[in-house]
Amino acid sequence: MKNYVAEIIEKALGSLLDVNQMPEIIIENPRMPEHGDAACNVAMTLARTLKKPPRAIAEELVSKLEYDESAIKSVEIAGPGFINFRYADDWLYHQLETIRSAGSEFGKGESLKGKKVLVEFVSANPTGPLTVGHGRNAVLGDTISRLLEWSGAKVDREYYFNNAGRQMRILGQSVASRYADLVGGTFPFPEDGYQGEYIKDIAKDVQTKHGDDLLNSDSEAIFRKAAEEAIFDDIQQTLERMNIKMDLFFNEHSLYESGAIEKVVTDLREKGLVFEKDGATWFKTTEFGKEKDTVLIKSSGEPTYRLPDIAYHAEKLNRGYDLCVDVFGADHIATYPDVINAIGALGYEKEKVDVLVYQFVTIVQDGKPFKMSTRKANFITLDELMDETGADVTRFFFLMRAPGTHLEFDIDQAKESGEKNPVFYLQYAHARIKSISRNLGDTLDANAKADFSLLKHSSEVSLIKQLLLFPESIESAAKHKEPHRLINYLNDLAAGFHKFYHDCRIVGEEESLALARMQLLECVAQVMANGLGILGIDAPDRM
RNA sequence: GCGCCCGUAGCUCAACUGGAUAGAGCAUCUGACUACGGAUCAGAAGGUUGGGAGUUCGAAUCUUCCCGGGCGCACCA
Numbered sequence: 001m002k003n004y005v006a007e008i009i010e011k012a013l014g015s016l017l018d019v020n021q022m023p024e025i026i027i028e029n030p031r032m033p034e035h036g037d038a039a040c041n042v043a044m045t046l047a048r049t050l051k052k053p054p055r056a057i058a059e060e061l062v063s064k065l066e067y068d069e070s071a072i073k074s075v076e077i078a079g080p081g082f083i084n085f086r087y088a089d090d091w092l093y094h095q096l097e098t099i100r101s102a103g104s105e106f107g108k109g110e111s112l113k114g115k116k117v118l119v120e121f122v123s124a125n126p127t128g129p130l131t132v133g134h135g136r137n138a139v140l141g142d143t144i145s146r147l148l149e150w151s152g153a154k155v156d157r158e159y160y161f162n163n164a165g166r167q168m169r170i171l172g173q174s175v176a177s178r179y180a181d182l183v184g185g186t187f188p189f190p191e192d193g194y195q196g197e198y199i200k201d202i203a204k205d206v207q208t209k210h211g212d213d214l215l216n217s218d219s220e221a222i223f224r225k226a227a228e229e230a231i232f233d234d235i236q237q238t239l240e241r242m243n244i245k246m247d248l249f250f251n252e253h254s255l256y257e258s259g260a261i262e263k264v265v266t267d268l269r270e271k272g273l274v275f276e277k278d279g280a281t282w283f284k285t286t287e288f289g290k291e292k293d294t295v296l297i298k299s300s301g302e303p304t305y306r307l308p309d310i311a312y313h314a315e316k317l318n319r320g321y322d323l324c325v326d327v328f329g330a331d332h333i334a335t336y337p338d339v340i341n342a343i344g345a346l347g348y349e350k351e352k353v354d355v356l357v358y359q360f361v362t363i364v365q366d367g368k369p370f371k372m373s374t375r376k377a378n379f380i381t382l383d384e385l386m387d388e389t390g391a392d393v394t395r396f397f398f399l400m401r402a403p404g405t406h407l408e409f410d411i412d413q414a415k416e417s418g419e420k421n422p423v424f425y426l427q428y429a430h431a432r433i434k435s436i437s438r439n440l441g442d443t444l445d446a447n448a449k450a451d452f453s454l455l456k457h458s459s460e461v462s463l464i465k466q467l468l469l470f471p472e473s474i475e476s477a478a479k480h481k482e483p484h485r486l487i488n489y490l491n492d493l494a495a496g497f498h499k500f501y502h503d504c505r506i507v508g509e510e511e512s513l514a515l516a517r518m519q520l521l522e523c524v525a526q527v528m529a530n531g532l533g534i535l536g537i538d539a540p541d542r543m
Numbered sequence: 544g545c546g547c548c549c550g551u552a553g554c555u556c557a558a559c560u561g562g563a564u565a566g567a568g569c570a571u572c573u574g575a576c577u578a579c580g581g582a583u584c585a586g587a588a589g590g591u592u593g594g595g596a597g598u599u600c601g602a603a604u605c606u607u608c609c610c611g612g613g614c615g616c617a618c619c620a
Contacts, residue, residue: 028559028562029559030562031559031562031563031564031565031566032563032564035563039562039563041561041562044562044600044601045561045600047600048599048600054600078563079562079563080562080563080600080601081600082562082563125620162620165620166619166620167619167620279618280618281618282618290546291545291546291616295617295618297618298618299618300618302618304617304618304619304620305619305620329614330547330548330613330614330615331614331615332615333546333547333548333614333615334546334547334614334615334616335615357547357548359548359549359613359614360613360614364555400555400556401555401556401557402556402557404548404549405548405549405556406548406549406612406613408554408555410555413555413569417582418582419581419582419583420568420569420582421582422568422569424582425568425582425583427582428580428582428583429583431580432579432580432582432583435579435580436579436580437579438579439579439580440579469559472559473559476559480559480560484556484557485557485559488558488559488567489559491557491568492567495567495584498583499583499584499585501583501584502576502583502585503584505578505579506579507578507579508578508579542580543580543582
């Protein structure tokens with residue numbers, strides 16, 4: 001409908017000015033209902049170039065406007081020069097049919113139709129259980145994947161990990177040391193070792209599987225392997241519990257085996273962007289406006305993490321994805337431009353790499369921030385968090401705020417099962433509609449054709465209009481990669497429903513009206529279920 | 544010191560990326576069904592959008608300078 005409005009405006013403008021003066025036509029949803037259902041501000045933006053007062057332009061424009069009166073009821077000029085459109089009632093009623101027949105598909109868009117997208121997220125190395133910090137990453141990545149799928153894309157969820165290197169070595173040594181405690185041997189606990197309880201559990205497993213005699217031989221690999229497997233297993237279970245299923249796991253190590261790493265260096269060298277200094281290999285990031293150049297390969301011969309990162313992104317694009325989304329915490333904010341610049345220099349379209357940076361999470365308990373330190377034992381794992389609050393609530397809280405702002409996760413609020421918990425507001429609306437539907441039983445023929453023109457009450461009409469905003473709320477959440485936009489929408493929808501509930505009744509009303517209202521509510525429940533589905537949250541029939 | 548985020552009601556956050564009178568939830572106060580689930584609804588109160596200057600028809604949003612907080616700034620990942 002907004003497209004239609006834009007179209008008729010563009011047509012009318014065509015007779016007023018040259019093609020090259022044509023501005024972008026933006027149709028917005030007015031905040032206040034008095035301002036109609038759609039508004040356009042072109043008259044104001046044109047005031048400068050046309051050197052005429054906006055209202056005069058608006059009047060001229062409206063006089064040239066040709067539109068279908070079965071779709072648009074009225075056009076008015078208001079305020080400084082807004083053109084406000086009001087939709088025709090019959091058109092609105094007809095939309096309910098559309099929603100009903102679309103059902104669980106309602107809200108799907110085509111903006112990314114036919115596109116292959118890779119979303120890389122979590123990507124925690126297997127050195128310990130997922131913590132609250134990973135939680136926001138995981139839930140954002142998964143929900144964005146779902147949003148992109150609803151936009152028509154084919155999405156792969158990928159987990160990138162590194163099971164070699166220093167951290168994993170320390171992990172293996174930590175396990176070995178705990179194992180030594182168990183069997184009465186000695187193995188020094190490494191400096192910066194992992195102190196969590198889970199290390200002891202792994203050591204115990206190693207003992208039952210391999211016996212007490214491991215310390216004498218060169219068995220470090222066994223400890224490391226055992227740790228990796230146990231921890232990965234744990235991570236996957238946690239993800240599954242959060243309703244997250246990864247499609248692909250990508251091991252950094254394969255980039256060395258395939259020669260992809262070397263290829264990056266030689267290719268960049270060919271472009272004159274790589275040089276040697278002090279025994280190390282450098283990437284000329286100063287070419288891209290950075291203050292300093294960056295080391296790619298240390299003088300020890302070991303690459304820095306940036307090099308595999310570059311190779312990894314090249315590899316992803318080689319696989320033919322139209323878009324690669326990375327979900328990163330704020331600590332990576334300064335480093336990813338190197339990767340993007342390198343990708344560009346290597347001849348890839350760097351626009352195909354899209355980085356979503358989210359800010360850190362603060363856990364609040366008993367009204368106070370809870371301090372966490374990674375390697376020490378005092379962190380809250382995602383599993384512990386879900387034990388306290390449940391998976392639905394956990395997902396919701398991580399999604400509730402814009403990714404770019406700091407998130408305060410109030411455990412006490414999340415544990416609250418009553419009105420203080422914002423998740424239940426949405427789920428309750430859904431459950432309540434299902435309950436009404438049950439109460440009606442078979443007094444109504446649910447599949448009968450309803451006469452929606454009976455829906456004249458203002459809370460009915462605004463509820464219909466809210467339903468129609470669902471597709472664009474998905475589109476906007478997907479485009480900006482900000483799931484909280486969808487949450488805000490669902491909140492408004494739930495509020496609209498509850499208002500309706502208090503204004504209008506169904507049970508006991510005259511049959512044709514009851515039928516129309518019930519089918520309206522079924523549309524609301526359907527949209528709520530679709531929306532919660534995108535968020536990965538259950539839409540229960542009873543609570 | 545440099546770079547990137549953030550600063551909006553007492554608290555946690557929105558504001559469709561420059562639009563009309565800055566909105567919700569929690570907390571506080573006042574009200575509401577002998578009927579569909581009160582986990583709800585209606586209302587009150589709460590603001591110089593951290594501060595100053597600038598850009599224009601129009602600024603929470605863009606520019607710039609201060610103030611305050613977070614994260615980075617390794618031949619660590």
